[in-house]
Amino acid sequence: MTETHFKKGALKAAEAADLSASVSAILTELEAGGEAAARRLSRDLDGYDGDIVLSQEAIAAACARVPQALKDDIAYAHENISRFAQAQRDSITETEIELRPGLTAGQRLIPVQAAGCYIPGGRYSHIASAMMTVTTARVAGVPHIAAVSPPRAGAVAGIPDAILYTLHRCGADRILALGGVQGIAAMAFGLFDLPRADILVGPGNQYVAEAKRLLFGRVGIDMVAGPTDSLVVADSTADPLTVAWDLIGQAEHGANSPVWLITDSAVLATEVARLAPLCAAELPQPNRAAAESAWAGLGEIILCENRDQMAAQADLIAPEHLHVQAADLDWWKSRLTAYGSLFLGAESTVAFGDKAAGTNHVLPTSGAARYTGGLSVHKFLKTVTWQRVTAEALPRLAAVTANISRFEGMEGHARTADLRLEKYTFQSS
Structure with missing residues (x-):
């Protein structure tokens, strides 16, 4: 059977409809027009003409309006998400190994310097997305975390109070009431005095997903989500x-x-x-x-x-x-x-x-789980390698490198190996 x-x-x-042309045009407009273009699009698309960069006073006032019972529930969830992210971080370590006498190699784990988190704000108020993105970046050790979320009608500060409270509690450094392509562009291009994001994360609608896809390469992204x-x-x-x-x-x-x-x-x-x-x-x-x-x-x-x-x-x-x-x-x-x-x-x-x-809810969709996992501290960490060589390892290492290089037809590579074989082994003998 x-x-x-x-x-x-x-x-x-x-x-998803082929949005590439329209989203690309909006990104071009935003990169050229900067903050003025972002404000214009926010007015035209979201009907919002309030403050885009939310002040500490506005955030504090929003936090005060959140019911204590909801704060307690957010605290419970935030602790679970933070502890799991920390366990992920602890599962990977910096490494150093002497491969052969005189040849040492290792890896370092370096957080990206600036992360941009997109928090959806359409039909639902995505408190959980605020926790999943900002908390994970904070645990990874990212120095600057920006968060954007679409303005909502009736929200005193532009963004619903509960989302603002969550972003503040989880450690967002800057919060912008800005949605869609313009929100993504603000983080990617460094508008409104933001540092340019090294990585953009978080779910969003098809316009947000396409903007992230088009920007990938200039910035990192978590995934293209459907x-x-x-x-x-x-x-x-x-x-x-x-x-x-x-x-x-x-x-x-x-x-x-x-x-x-x-x-x-x-x-x-x-x-x-x-x-x-x-x-x-x-x-x-x-x-x-x-x-x-x-x-x-x-x-x-x-x-x-x-x-x-x-x-x-x-x-x-x-x-x-x-x-x-x-x-x-x-x-x-x-x-x-x-x-x-x-x-x-x-x-x-x-x-x-x-x-x-x-566990994180920013996850691969549309069959992408065949080749990737979801958002984690690993997305915010660069695993980079280093090496150190002493005279003890040079003779064999240089000879092998030169031989392979010449076999490949890369004479310049071979000569950089020859030079070290002649110069540094002689000096140490």
């Missing part, structure tokens, strides 16, 4: 209602967010297919419309013969979020190889990782 599409999406996953996606692997031990809600809970991101169920149980597949639309119907608007569209157009249920086939299908899809609700979780943990973040057991849920558990 091969896998069967018990439910297939009515649409192909939405592909619509969020989520996959549940479940066997007959799983609860259908839990599975259905886990799928719909992620489908509410938007009509272009794919969700999949892979199972070896036809009974489970049938019940989840029945329950998922009912779960979506319970959501308030606009979440309901987004979830219903995503489930109808992009939701899939794939029926497999056994767990090996289930795992192979999951690896083939390489989802951003992969949730296993099946027996023998240790087997699944060791077998699965392609995902942005893995959630093991029905007690866990993708929302935990999205908001507060500690």
